[in-house]
Amino acid sequence: MKKYLGKKIFIYLITFFFAVTIDWAIPRFMPGDPIQILLSRFQGMEGGREIIEAQITASFGLDRPLLEQYFNFWGSLFKGDLGISIYTFPKPVMEVINEAIIFDILLLVPSILLSWIVGNKLGAFSGVNKKADKYTMPFFYFLTSSPYFWFAVVVVFFFGVQLPWFPINSAYSSTMRPGFNLAFILDFLHHWFLPFLTLFLVQLGGWAIGMRNMIIYEMGSNYSKYMESLGASEKLIRKYAFRNGVLPQVTGLAIRLGNIIAGALTTQIVFSYPGLGYILLKAILNQDYFLVQGTFLFIVIFVLLANFLVDIIYMFIDPRVRFSYSGEV
């Protein structure tokens, strides 16, 4: 157990170091200059730009040698300082992320978890029930292959504009001020529902198809046949098939959860919903080094944590992993 965790943690630390270094380097090797982009649309007085350009560049430390910038970056990282955003100057990157990420989490965590649970159940059901399978599979394939952008726009058009049941923009009404009270929470849920529903539905199909195929495979495998020949009940066989079939689904879930930060970009565009995905897109287009590297840092941390979690969960749900490290096998 200790050996297993120790080895894993070591690998994760090395991965973290390289990922963060790449994260720092890539924005800086893009052609272009963030300060010029910041000022590109500013039409000031004659000669006004030259005066401020140098000053602003220096205030971000971008006039320093690259290597120095790199070490400074690690230095401030350990102090929890991700720098100042250029695009939403002068907001600290940490603040930008903190304020936006809550919207991604509230939208993505429920949609991913629920679609995973419901998708697995429906998939498992389809896998063992040939009659239902005939009707559910086309539906799952439709959900999983419909382009999300198109799907969401259609939903917005019908349920937001034609039948004006739901609002079509933002996370709460234009006239609402956020607060901890019933009216706001209801208003928030009203806005949250359509983005949630579309995300839930498009993910549902994929999980269901995956589970269905796994169940069919497991039910046809040798151990199932062996159990059958021993006279085990259908229910018991199904239970074991499900336990084996869910393993790759858990990995998939962790990866999906790890990508939570930028995962809702399209939703944020179609529903004009706040969140980090759209901010990251803007940051990249505006070459906001600090915001890009800060956001990717979070993505790196989330993905690594999610994978680490899977490694631990696997020890419990897959005895083979546990035994291979404890030397029992």
Place this chain on the structure above:
Amino acid sequence: MKIHWKVLLGVLLVLLVSTMAFSYERDETLVYGGGLWGAPANWNPLTPWAEVAGTGGLVYEYLFHYYPLKDEYQPWLAEKGEWVTPKVYELELRKGIKWTDGKSFTAEDVVFTFEVARNNALHYSNVWTWITSVEALSPTKVRVTFGDSPHYQEWKVILYDLRILPKHIWSEMSPDEYLTTANKNPVGTGPYMSESTGQDRMVWVRNDDWWGNDIFGQPKPKYLVNLVVNGNNVALGMLMKRELDLSNYFIPGVPKIKDAFGLTTWFKDAPYMLPENVALLFLNTTKGAMKDESFRRALAFAIDPDMIAERVFENQVKVANPAGLLGEGWMKYYDEEVANEYGFSYNPETAAKMLDENGFVDADGDGWRDDKAGNAMKFEIIVPNGWTDWMESIKIIANNFKAIGINAVPSFPDYSIYMDKIQDGTFDMCINNFGSSRSTTPFTYWNWVANDEIDGEIVTDGNYSRYNDAELFTLIDEFNVMQDSNNGIMEKTSEIQAKLLQAMPSIPLWYNGLWAQMTSGVWTNWTTENNPTGYPCSWAGKMQFGFVETLIKLEPAQ
């Protein structure tokens, strides 16, 4: 334990229900969008390129407002301003104006706003190369003394573009903060104050003690909610649902749906929108055939801007005149004769003839014209990726060029790469309009399309063509130091127009619009061609053209 949970849940529920929700009354609130592109973060009037729209205009005010449609100055913080001698300008300020923290606004504030740029590097520090002193003669009188050649034209811009700062706050700040402060709780003299912010909105609340209430009237909306809307389809849907009172987005399809959904636009019919700036095709005059004047002029004749206006913009824009001038402030210098003599209009035969005569013929018979030496020519026209109207436009332009045998391909790099190519001079042709916004004087436009800031490693101040003509630059500088009453000014401006047309370093194509669609579910009496109460523009730095005036004249619906 179970009971405890129930009690806790009950208390929570009671708390939830009893906590009053705070919401703005919809019929007291104006919901608008188009000038905000991300979570609000900056209210610093010294960094106008980064400020939340409304920082200038709603909070910090200007000495004058400028009405571009009438070419008139409306005294604002100043009651009067005049040249008492050719080198002395005196301002009489209004009495009784207060900052929102209760302190009085005085001449000292105006003096400080200038002085702070003398001692620190700010975007308007250059005024001190032609101003010698700014002094307070009394609490309401300011005298500005100029050096040998006052920049009269630029001064006209400063009068309506300089945000006046409260001395008692900014003089206490460390100069290091001037460019870096977010200035979260801005204290101004204006009709609105910061109320709250969200990820996708900025909310302003009316300053009921505003000094202008007695003079101009009180703005009707108590709250202004400025939304970030990610994408045209959402803005369009919100207009159809009347959830957006004013949209300053460019939205394709507006001409088709405007009547069905009761949208108001400035003009009832085409072009619907007021012209706001001119979109130009910049030709890199340091490259190949584009070094040749006759080649550049031939290209101007080859482009069909009518087709762009019609097909791409559904006639929401108008085709530019050859000089690229727009608005009363510029058009008073427009020289029709010069335009007739040196101007251009769509005529592919003329374009082909000009190319033939100047030796740009198809030497190798591959169907494309070659340069004078017989080498193949190929150009790339760039606009930023995602700017769909411009993307479609350059496809048409490339086709127009193809029709006369010029090989040009449209290309859509990301915005940062687009800017990079323009600034380091590796582009061939590009569309741009960043410095051509309407103003009080064509100096701002000419000094942007043609100036001598082209020798550095990168070119950032306009003149992306890198067109080098010292004589033209001198003419523009001479215009800058002329007063409008100067007898020679017409001659000077005609000369500038003639030179630009003869050399054609950039080709004026169409006037990008002041995109504005208004709905009347909550507010009516919008400013339009037939009821010009103001200027329907909520974009940053442009509110002094008549946005506050528009708000004052609004009427609640019903």
